[in-house]
Every structure is written in C-alpha cells, then in structure tokens.
Amino acid sequence: xxxxxxxxxxxxxxxxxxxxxxxxxxxxxxxxxxxxxxxxxxxxxxxxxxxxxxxxxxxxxxxxxxxxxxxxxxxxxxxxxxxxxxxxxxxxxxxxxxxxxxxxxxxxxxxxxxxxxxxxxxxxxxxxxxxxxxxxxxxxxxxxxxxxxxxxxxxxxxxxxxxxxxxxxxxxxxxxxxxxxxxxxxxxxxxxxxxxxxxxxxxxxxxxxxxxxxxxxxxxxxxxxxxxxxxxxxxxxxxxxxxxxxxxxxxxxxxxxxxxxxxxxxxxxxxxxxxxxxxxxxxxxxxxxxxxxxxxxxxxxxxxxxxxxxxxxxxxxxxxxxxxxxxxxxxxxxxxxxxxxxxxxxxxxxxxxxxxxxxxxxxxxxxxxxxxxxxxxxxxxxxxxxxxxxxxxxxxxxxxxxxxxxx
Amino acid sequence: xxxxxxxxxxxxxxxxxxxxxxxxxxxxxxxxxxxxxxxxxxxxxxxxxxxxxxxxxxxxxxxxxxxxxxxxxxxxxxxxxxxxxxxxxxxxxxxxxxxxxxxxxxxxxxxxxxxxxxxxxxxxxxxxxxxxxxxxxxxxxxxxxxxxxxxxxxxxxxxxxxxxxxxxxxxxxxxxxxxxxxxxxxxxxxxxxxxxxxxxxxxxxxxxxxxxxxxxxxxxxxxxxxxxxxxxxxxxxxxxxxxxxxxxxxxxxx
Ligand SMILES: Nc1ncnc2c1ncn2[C@@H]1O[C@H](COP(=O)(O)OP(=O)(O)O)[C@@H](O)[C@H]1O
Ligand SMILES: [Mg+2]
Numbered sequence: 001x002x003x004x005x006x007x008x009x010x011x012x013x014x015x016x017x018x019x020x021x022x023x024x025x026x027x028x029x030x031x032x033x034x035x036x037x038x039x040x041x042x043x044x045x046x047x048x049x050x051x052x053x054x055x056x057x058x059x060x061x062x063x064x065x066x067x068x069x070x071x072x073x074x075x076x077x078x079x080x081x082x083x084x085x086x087x088x089x090x091x092x093x094x095x096x097x098x099x100x101x102x103x104x105x106x107x108x109x110x111x112x113x114x115x116x117x118x119x120x121x122x123x124x125x126x127x128x129x130x131x132x133x134x135x136x137x138x139x140x141x142x143x144x145x146x147x148x149x150x151x152x153x154x155x156x157x158x159x160x161x162x163x164x165x166x167x168x169x170x171x172x173x174x175x176x177x178x179x180x181x182x183x184x185x186x187x188x189x190x191x192x193x194x195x196x197x198x199x200x201x202x203x204x205x206x207x208x209x210x211x212x213x214x215x216x217x218x219x220x221x222x223x224x225x226x227x228x229x230x231x232x233x234x235x236x237x238x239x240x241x242x243x244x245x246x247x248x249x250x251x252x253x254x255x256x257x258x259x260x261x262x263x264x265x266x267x268x269x270x271x272x273x274x275x276x277x278x279x280x281x282x283x284x285x286x287x288x289x290x291x292x293x294x295x296x297x298x299x300x301x302x303x304x305x306x307x308x309x310x311x312x313x314x315x316x317x318x319x320x321x322x323x324x325x326x327x328x329x330x331x332x333x334x335x336x337x338x339x340x341x342x343x344x345x346x347x348x349x350x351x352x353x354x355x356x357x358x359x360x361x362x363x364x365x366x367x368x369x370x371x372x373x374x375x376x377x378x379x380x381x382x383x384x385x386x387x388x389x390x391x392x393x394x395x396x397x398x399x400x401x402x403x404x405x406x407x
Numbered sequence: 408x409x410x411x412x413x414x415x416x417x418x419x420x421x422x423x424x425x426x427x428x429x430x431x432x433x434x435x436x437x438x439x440x441x442x443x444x445x446x447x448x449x450x451x452x453x454x455x456x457x458x459x460x461x462x463x464x465x466x467x468x469x470x471x472x473x474x475x476x477x478x479x480x481x482x483x484x485x486x487x488x489x490x491x492x493x494x495x496x497x498x499x500x501x502x503x504x505x506x507x508x509x510x511x512x513x514x515x516x517x518x519x520x521x522x523x524x525x526x527x528x529x530x531x532x533x534x535x536x537x538x539x540x541x542x543x544x545x546x547x548x549x550x551x552x553x554x555x556x557x558x559x560x561x562x563x564x565x566x567x568x569x570x571x572x573x574x575x576x577x578x579x580x581x582x583x584x585x586x587x588x589x590x591x592x593x594x595x596x597x598x599x600x601x602x603x604x605x606x607x608x609x610x611x612x613x614x615x616x617x618x619x620x621x622x623x624x625x626x627x628x629x630x631x632x633x634x635x636x637x638x639x640x641x642x643x644x645x646x647x648x649x650x651x652x653x654x655x656x657x658x659x660x661x
Contacts, residue, residue: 021550204523205523207523208523208524208527209527210523210526210527211543272519272520273518273519273520274513274515274520277502277506277510277513277520278511280499280501280502280506281499281502281506281510281511283501284499284500284501284502285497285498285499285500285501287495287497288496288497288498288499288510289499289510289511290481291461291481291491291493291497292497292510292511292512293481293482293485293511293512294510294511352499352500352501353501
C-alpha cells in the first residue's frame with residue numbers, strides 16, 4: 001500500500017501543477033522578487049545609461065550589504081511573527097563598540113569584532129527576555145529599544161561626533177575586491193559545492209527509495225542560478241575604474257563572500273537543524289509547538305539574539321562603508337529598508353514563512369530602487385515613498401496569499 | 408479482563424472557586440477504546456489535560472502500569488507513552504506532514520535533521536494505518552482537509568509506540584465519510600494494543616468503536632461501563648442525570 005497516488009501526467013507539467021498548488025496554498029516562493037528585480041533593472045537600464053555598468057553594479061552590492069545582513073537577522077524574528085524595530089540601531093551600537101575599541105583603544109579587529117557581536121547578543125537577550133518572559137509585545141519592546149539604542153549610540157559616538165575607522169581589514173570589506181582570478185576560483189568553488197550538495201541530497205533520497213525532486217527541474221534551476229551568478233561575476237571582473245592607469249578596480253567585493261557565508265550558515269540552521277524546524281513551528285502555531293514539547297520561550301529568545309548578532313555584523317559593514325560610525329549609523333531608513341527587504345523577498349509578517357535568501361533578493365530590490373532612482377535624480381523623499389509603496393505591495397501579497405492558504 | 412494500563416483514583420481539580428473534577432476514577436485498558444462522554448462543561452477536556460500533564464490535579468492518584476507516577480508537565484506524560492490528539496488540532500499549518508509528525512522529536516544524524524529517515528518512518532506509519540487519502544506526505548498541512556488533518560494528528564500519536572492515545576472529539580468537525588475513516592483508524596489503534604481514550608458527543612460513534620464507556624456528569628464520574636452491558640438510552644441517562652438504574656460499573660467505579 002502506498003500513500004502516494006501515481007501520477008501519469010508529464011513530469012514537468014506535474015511539477016508546474018505542484019508549483020501552482022503551492023502558490024494557491026500561500027507559498028509564492030522567490031518568483032515575485034526575482035521578477036520584480038528583473039523588471040526594475042530593465043526599467044532603470046532603459047531610463048539611465050549609467051545604471052547598467054559594472055561600476056554601478058558593484059556599488060549596488062556594497063550599498064545593499066548592510067541592509068541585507070540586518071534583514072537576514074530579521075527573518076529569524078519575523079519567522080516567529082515578531083518584529084525587531086531596533087535592529088538598525090543595534091547595528092549602530094555594535095558598530096560603535098567595534099570602532100571605539102579599534103580606534104580609541106587600539107584593539108585588533110579580530111578581538112574587537114567578536115566583542116561587538118557579544119554586545120549584539122546581549123542586546124538581543126535583553127529584548128528576547130522582555131518579549132518571552134514578561135510577555136510584552138515585541139512591537140512595544142523594540143519601539144522602546146529603538147529609542148534607547150539610538151540614545152546609546154549618541155552617547156557612544158559623542159554628540160555630533162564621528163569616530164573614524166582606520167583598520168585596513170575592516171575597511172577592505174566594503175572597499176576592496178578579490179582579484180580577478182580569485183574571483184573566478186571563488187565562483188567555481190561555490191558553484192561546485194552547490195551542485196555537489198544538490199546531487200548528494202537527491203542520491204541520499206533515492207538510496208532509501210524516496211521520491212526526489214524532478215531531475216530536469218533541478219538541472220534547470222541550477223543552470224539558471226549558475227548562469228546568472230556567472231554573468232554577475234563576469235561583470236564584476238570588468239574594469240570599473242575611471243582611470244585604470246592610476247587604480248585598477250575589478251573583482252568581487254569582499255562583502256559578497258561575507259554575505260554568502262551568512263546565507264549558507266543561516267540556511268543550514270533553518271533547514272537542516274531541529275532548532276530551525278522549531279522556529280518555523282513556533283511561527284506557524286506556537287501552541288502546537290508548546291504541546292510538542294518545544295521550549296517556545298527559548299526559541300523566541302534565540303531568534304532575537306540571532307537578529308541582534310547579525311546586526312553587529314551589519315555594524316561592521318556600516319563602519320567599513322562609511323569609514324566611521326556616527327550617531328546616525330543604522331538609523332534613518334535602515335530598519336525599514338531591512339524589514340522591506342525581508343518581506344519583499346517573501347518572508348511573511350505573520351510568521352512561519354521565510355528564508356535566508358529572501359533577505360538577499362529583497363535587499364537587492366530595495367537597493368535597486370534606491371540606487372536607480374538616485375541616478376535618475378529623484379529626491380530622497382520620492383525614493384522613500386516608492387520603497388514604502390513596494391513594501392506595502394509585498395505586505396498585501398503576503399496578506400492575500402495567507403488568506404488564499406485558508407488558514 | 409486485562410490490567411488497566413492507566414488508572415486515575417479520586418482526581419480533584421479546581422480553577423479558583425470552580426470545582427471542575429470531583430473524585431474522578433477512570434481505568435483505561437490496553438487494546439480497548441474507552442469512550443469518555445458527558446455534556447458540555449462536564450469536565451472531559453479538563454480530565455484529559457490532567458492525564459496529559461497540562462494541568463496538575465489538586466489531589467488524587469495517577470497510576471500507570473500499576474505504579475503511582477507524578478505527571479507535572481506534557482513531557483512527563485510523553486515519557487510515559489501518553490499522547491493526546493487535541494480538539495483544536497495541534498498541527499503547524501506551515502509545515503508538511505512529515506515535519507508535523509516528528510515535531511519536537513525530530514530524528515537527527517549528528518546535529519543535522521535526518522529527513523529521509525523521518526519520511527520513511529512517517530510513510531510506514533501511515534501505511535500501517537492503511538491511510539490512503541493523502542497524496543504526498545511532503546505537502547503542507549494547510550492544504551489538507553479536516554479528515555486528513557485528523558489522520559495526521561492520529562498518525563503522529565501512533566508513531567512513537569505510545570501506550571495510551573487520547574482523542575478529543577476527533578470527528579466533531581467532519582463529514583460522514585471522513586468520520587467513518589477516522590473511526591476505523593481509532594479501532595485499528597486499539598486493535599494494535601494501544602489503550603485509546605475517545606472523547607465524543609456522538610453516541611453512534613461511541614457505540615460503533617468503544618469497548619467501554621465512562622460518563623462524566625458535572626465533574627463526577629457517573630459510571631464506567633462495558634458497552635455490551637448498556638443501551639444507548641442508559642448512556643444518555645448517565646450523561647444527562649448522572650445515574651441510571653441497573654447500570655453495572657466496572658473498575659474503581661463499581
Ligand atoms: N482554565 C479554566 N479556568 C476556569 N474554568 C475552566 C477552565 N477550563 C475549564 N473550565 C471550566 O471547567 C468546566 C469543564 O470544562 P471542560 O473540561 O472544557 O468541559 P468539557 O470538555 O466536558 O466540555 C467548565 O465549566 C469550564 O468553564
Ligand atoms: Mg471539551
């Protein structure tokens with residue numbers, strides 16, 4: 001006796017039907033964000049010649065990096081149906097700690113950076129404890145810490161002051177690139193690992209006689225992904241300096257492997273560990289999770305800790321990009337861009353649905369809007385309005401697809 | 408008759424001034440379906456939550472396999488081999504069938520989830536229960552019908568070689584054919600040697616699958632009787648008035 005009905009339709013058509021039923025059940029996947037990204041890029045390329053240039057592409061990535069990393073942290077919190085409004089200023093505070101230690105106290109970056117992460121963990125522990133044990137809604141807790149961390153940053157940086165970051169390693173994250181051959185080796189290595197891990201999964205399932213994802217579909221997806229990223233690496237390896245004789249500027253910015261590393265670790269935690277599974281469970285039905293013996297309070301606290309720890313990484317990226325930390329680091333539109341990135345990428349505000357890659361896709365959408373409209377000469381006000389509208393559209397899609405899911 | 412696998416003696420439970428359970432006795436036998444019946448508010452849900460460790464009784468004895476045990480939380484009950492399928496199904500809509508069946512007890516290889524092993528085990532359990540209604544066990548629970556969800560919840564309870572499975576109104580929200588499927592499933596559970604407690608409002612269901620019937624009336628155990636010894640009218644009398652002439656109780660209620 002089998003629990004599966006044999007399907008006799010064409011396999012690819014069957015896959016398409018599966019996809020359609022997933023969409024109907026509220027799981028829209030990465031498609032909207034990918035399409036949005038393509039449409040936006042196409043529109044901006046037509047409207048502004050300087051948009052589709054290697055220089056602007058590299059700039060876009062470094063511009064998006066900090067927001068992407070904060071959004072990655074927010075995914076963990078959003079998965080529970082919670083929010084961390086102070087994640088932006090957490091990154092400011094942690095960045096300030098890093099810069100103060102390195103610049104004012106001559107700490108090595110590799111000592112100062114872990115310390116700034118510990119500070120991030122402490123901030124997350126504080127927020128998570130208030131939410132989890134006192135039962136204060138995260139919206140209220142983090143609205144309070146939003147203000148408090150802003151104050152903390154102001155005190156650390158000194159009124160109106162900026163603390164410069166001069167450590168070459170930290171600065172290289174946002175300002176230097178791997179050389180061309182290393183870039184290609186990096187691409188090939190990552191691609192090979194991706195293909196191998198995919199094949200391993202398929203064969204592990206086949207070995208125990210389980211149905212696997214359609215091979216044709218997997219090949220299609222993998223080739224597509226490798227193609228797009230290959231083009232990106234090619235573009236990044238083009239000369240983008242205005243004066244190549246003076247300084248050559250090419251290769252993958254160092255921040256890209258940093259983000260890929262976080263993507264791999266985060267995806268592993270979410271998809272392959274019991275803790276990750278419990279995050280989804282608590283977000284989907286906290287009471288069911290509790291009855292299954294999952295320590296819901298601990299899961300909640302962990303999510304806030306992870307979020308703030310990733311904010312600390314974003315703090316380093318900010319310090320690297322701005323060459324300094326100021327009282328506005330991580331402020332202004334940062335948090336909203338990060339929440340927007342996660343939601344635009346496909347993470348649900350209602351909890352239970354979200355992936356690491358959402359942060360990257362959505363973060364790129366937000367950065368493309370910001371960057372493209374900036375090049376077109378629109379005022380910051382217009383950029384904010386458009387980004388706000390895109391966030392609203394994504395949230396509407398999220399809300400509607402949730403209703404469609406019938407839950 | 409076999410020894411009861413689970414026995415409650417003189418269980419009392421109050422919520423503040425409300426005395427919900429009064430000196431309740433109950434015996435659950437392996438391989439039998441014990442139907443727990445009673446009017447709304449009689450205390451059925453409260454009683455099973457005491458068994459499941461969600462509430463701690465104020466007084467009384469909890470015997471498992473003839474040993475007195477202390478059950479202070481869901482984990483204690485789970486450790487004994489007691490599993491509850493709640494009225495409001497404790498499933499996560501956003502997770503698939505396999506994930507739900509293993510929720511909180513994921514199989515791991517080192518620190519990594521062993522998805523293949525879980526899928527194989529889940530499939531085996533569903534096949535063992537002759538469940539043929541779900542298309543793929545990798546679909547999310549949100550896409551399932553009420554009967555299918557109930558099936559998943561029950562299958563989860565079977566997965567762990569449990570000794571006692573408690574079902575809180577498993578057919579309340581189901582149509583005729585789905586009710587029939589779930590009742591068959593309940594019967595198969597008991598036939599496999601599990602002690603099943605079935606809460607139900609529907610006496611047809613009760614008489615179809617139960618071996619013995621425990622009737623709660625205003626927080627007191629009116630009687631626990633063998634199905635063969637009573638008529639449907641007598642059970643209705645027990646439910647509505649708390650007594651019925653000529654009914655012979657079994658176990659501690661006799
Ligand atoms: N947590 C609680 N706090 C206060 N009263 C409760 C609580 N749970 C149940 N009760 C009361 O206990 C009585 C029995 O409820 P319940 O066990 O749900 O009955 P049943 O499941 O038989 O319909 C009801 O009067 C209900 O109002
Ligand atoms: Mg009830």
